[in-house]
Amino acid sequence: xxxxxxxxxxxxxxxxxxxxxxxxxxxxxxxxxxxxxxxxxxxxxxxxxxxxxxxxxxxxxxxxxxxxxxxxxxxxxxxxxxxxxxxxxxxxxxxxxxxxxxxxxxxxxxxxxxxxxxxxxxxxxxxxxxxxxxxxxxxxxxxxxxxxxxxxxxxxxxxxxxxxxxxxxxxxxxxxx
Numbered sequence: 188x189x190x191x192x193x194x195x196x197x198x199x200x201x202x203x204x205x206x207x208x209x210x211x212x213x214x215x216x217x218x219x220x221x222x223x224x225x226x227x228x229x230x231x232x233x234x235x236x237x238x239x240x241x242x243x244x245x246x247x248x249x250x251x252x253x254x255x256x257x258x259x260x261x262x263x264x265x266x267x268x269x270x271x272x273x274x275x276x277x278x279x280x281x282x283x284x285x286x287x288x289x290x291x292x293x294x295x296x297x298x299x300x301x302x303x304x305x306x307x308x309x310x311x312x313x314x315x316x317x318x319x320x321x322x323x324x325x326x327x328x329x330x331x332x333x334x335x336x337x338x339x340x341x342x343x344x345x346x347x348x349x350x351x352x353x354x355x356x357x358x359x360x361x362x363x364x
Contacts, residue, residue: 202260203287204229206279207269214249217274224268227258231296232304234358236325245321245359250306256293259285305358316363317342319355328363329353 209217218230231250236243249255257278259266266285270277278285300306311317315331319342329342330350338357343350 201262202227202258203290204256204293205259205266205285206288207255207257208276208279209249209253209255210274210276211253213274214253214255215274217272218255220273221255221257221269221275224272226264226269228255229293229297230255230304231300231306233306234321236321243323243325247303247305250296256288261285307358311340311357311360311362317360318363319344319359320361321359322355324353324355329360331360 207217207221214230218228221228232247233250234245235248237246257269259269261284266278269275269285280286296306311331311334313331313333317329317331317340319325319327319329324344327344329344332341332343332352334340334357339354340357340360341352341354342360344353
């Protein structure tokens with residue numbers, strides 16, 4: 188029989204990122220309310236095209252719709268209050284305790300995000316096929332002609348009788364799959 192004390196559980200070792208399930212379309216509200224309670228949060232975002240009544244606009248939306256991250260120290264924080272927060276459905280967990288997100292996952296997402304929390308896609312290069320994900324040409328495939336340092340990308344779109352050059356923001360592009 189060993190006389191060593193048991194190792195601390197994975198979720199009891201200081202502040203860790205946890206996953207929060209938000210109510211549908213309420214990620215931003217949940218994030219703000221958790222911040223008001225003193226919690227550190229991270230809501231990764233992406234640009235998306237919203238079409239309504241023949242109008243097209245670009246909006247920020249959750250990168251993981253319905254989810255956000257909150258940093259919680261189970262030994263120090265009043266984490267049970269998170270489940271009663273406006274906009275929150277519940278903390279994701281097992282056995283009545285929130286499960287930590289594996290170390291490095293949230294940090295990698297934060298490193299890939301800009302100051303608005305928008306996650307940029309993978310690096311792009313000339314000649315690469317891309318999908319336009321926002322704007323008037325959303326969901327169209329194109330080929331990158333050139334990139335500039337200001338975040339603009341000149342792409343060639345296949346339109347009816349040939350290729351047309353269009354300049355779009357880097358945020359509006361994703362690698363074609």
